[in-house]
Every structure is written in C-alpha cells, then in structure tokens.
Amino acid sequence: MIDYHIHTKFSKDARQTMDGVCKQAIDMGLKEICITDHWDMNPSGKSFDFDLNYDEYSKEYNRCKKLYGDKINMRKGLEIGLQSHLLDEIEKLLRDKDFDFILGSIHYVNKIDLFGKQFYKNKSKKDAFTEYLNEVYRCISRFDNFDSLGHLDVIRRYCRYDDKDLKLNDYSDTINKILKTLIRKNKSLEANIAAGRFGIGNIQPSEEILKQYVKLGGKKLTLGSDAHTSEQFAIERGKYINILSECGFTHITGYKNRQPYFIPIDELE
Numbered sequence: 256m257i258d259y260h261i262h263t264k265f266s267k268d269a270r271q272t273m274d275g276v277c278k279q280a281i282d283m284g285l286k287e288i289c290i291t292d293h294w295d296m297n298p299s300g301k302s303f304d305f306d307l308n309y310d311e312y313s314k315e316y317n318r319c320k321k322l323y324g325d326k327i328n329m330r331k332g333l334e335i336g337l338q339s340h341l342l343d344e345i346e347k348l349l350r351d352k353d354f355d356f357i358l359g360s361i362h363y364v365n366k367i368d369l370f371g372k373q374f375y376k377n378k379s380k381k382d383a384f385t386e387y388l389n390e391v392y393r394c395i396s397r398f399d400n401f402d403s404l405g406h407l408d409v410i411r412r413y414c415r416y417d418d419k420d421l422k423l424n425d426y427s428d429t430i431n432k433i434l435k436t437l438i439r440k441n442k443s444l445e446a447n448i449a450a451g452r453f454g455i456g457n458i459q460p461s462e463e464i465l466k467q468y469v470k471l472g473g474k475k476l477t478l479g480s481d482a483h484t485s486e487q488f489a490i491e492r493g494k495y496i497n498i499l500s501e502c503g504f505t506h507i508t509g510y511k512n513r514q515p516y517f518i519p520i521d522e523l524e
C-alpha cells in the first residue's frame with residue numbers, strides 16, 4: 256500500500272513527527288509514502304503560519320530517508336494551497352524548490368478560509384459550493400506546477416449545511432470542466448480517504464465523481480490519508496482498493512522527481 260498525503264509537525268495543524276510517520280509506515284507494511292506538508296500563503300500575500308520551513312523540512316526529510324529509505328520508498332512532497340489571485344507568487348515560491356510530488360489544494364476562496372463559519376454566512380449551499388468549485392477550476396486551469404488535485408470536494412468537510420452531499424448532477428458543468436482539465440493537463444486526481452473521519456462517506460471525491468472521471472478518460476489517481484496524527488495515519492487502507500477498483504481504476508499513480516508512474520492496483524494490499 257502507498258500513501259501520498261501525509262502531514263507532519265512541519266504543518267501547523269499536525270502533531271506527528273516525520274520520524275514517527277516513517278516508523279509507523281514501516282510497521283504497517285506500507286511500500287511507499289510521500290510526506291506532503293502544508294504551504295499556504297496568507298490570502299493577503301504576506302507570509303504566515305502555514306508557511307513551510309523549507310530548509311528544515313528538507314533537512315529532516317533527508318535525515319529520515321537516510322535512516323529508513325532502504326525499508327520503504329520515500330518521496331518528498333508538498334501540499335500547496337492554491338489561491339487564484341496569488342498564482343504568480345505561488346509559482347515564484349516553488350521555483351527553486353525540489354519535490355517529488357506536489358499536491359494542489361484549495362483551502363481559501365476569495366481570501367476566506369473554508370474551515371470557519373464566515374465563508375458560509377448568508378450563503379445557500381448551492382452558492383457556497385458553486386463559488387468554491389469555480390475557484391478550483393480557476394486555479395487548476397491557470398496553474399501548472401502541481402501533480403495532483405487534492406480533496407476535490409473538501410468543502411463538504413467544513414460546510415455548515417445539514418446535507419453535505421455534492422451530487423454530480425447539481426454541479427455537473429463545473430465538475431466536468433475540472434475533471435477534463437486534469438485529464439488534458441496530464442494531472443492526477445486525488446482519492447482522499449479522510450472522508451470517514453469527517454463523516455462524509457468513504458472517499459473524497461465521492462464514488463460518483465470518481466466514476467465520472469474514469470468515464471471521461473481519467474486514469475491518473477493518487478491515494479492519500481491526509482493524516483495529521485498517528486491515529487489518523489493508522490487508518491485501514493485495504494478497503495479503499497476495492498472501492499477504487501469498483502470505480503474503474505486499474506492503477507494508482509506514484510511520483511518521483513515530478514514524473515508519474517503507475518502501480519497496478521492489485522499489487523497494493
């Protein structure tokens with residue numbers, strides 16, 4: 256099994272150490288892990304507490320790779336927060352950095368984070384979801400320096416509505432545009448298996464959207480737990496392989512030096 260979405264203490268909101276993640280992954284029999292700590296720019300463009308300390312991060316990654324790299328395949332990744340008004344600055348930030356894999360995620364829309372109440376205030380669910388999906392589309396159509404789109408329907412985690420479903424039919428224009436853009440640009444879609452801990456089904460995006468991606472010709476898929484603690488990292492991954500097979504995927508995508516490669520899904524147990 257592999258995991259391409261893992262946070263360590265280099266992310267402000269995570270508690271596990273990189274060393275601890277490596278040991279736990281080896282104990283759990285994982286074949287490959289990619290650490291993807293956060294780097295989100297302040298919506299105002301200034302630095303803030305979701306900055307990644309790149310030099311320290313690289314140092315610790317290299318130390319862990321030396322210690323554990325013969326027991327598990329390790330990849331140096333990043334979860335970059337995309338904001339459509341900051342894409343040039345984000346590009347600059349990544350220019351001289353060295354990663355195997357970059358996960359592009361949308362955590363802010365129109366300078367407001369999706370975690371708090373503010374974004375949803377006085378907004379119908381339809382308006383909030385549409386605004387969010389439009390921002391996802393703007394970012395991935397204008398930006399190229401990422402490999403996989405993280406948690407496409409992340410708004411379901413944090414929205415304040417009783418019904419948190421994101422049905423393909425209700426947003427099919429924008430969802431189809433997003434999926435087609437990923438395919439055209441040769442990017443991956445992420446299957447994020449943190450959905451269970453947020454009580455929103457098995458997987459993000461939902462099986463319905465994953466099937467639509469396959470139907471449109473999408474083949475590249477990365478798989479990640481989005482773990483911020485060792486308990487979240489200990490999640491059972493095997494069952495997701497069946498779900499993804501049923502959605503029509505035959506391979507999971509890995510990355511080295513930003514180059515994708517395919518791992519047959521039946522080799523992942």
Ligand SMILES: [Zn+2]
Pocket residue numbers: 334360362405406
């Ligand atoms: Zn994220």
Ligand SMILES: [Zn+2]
Pocket residue numbers: 260262334481
């Ligand atoms: Zn994450």
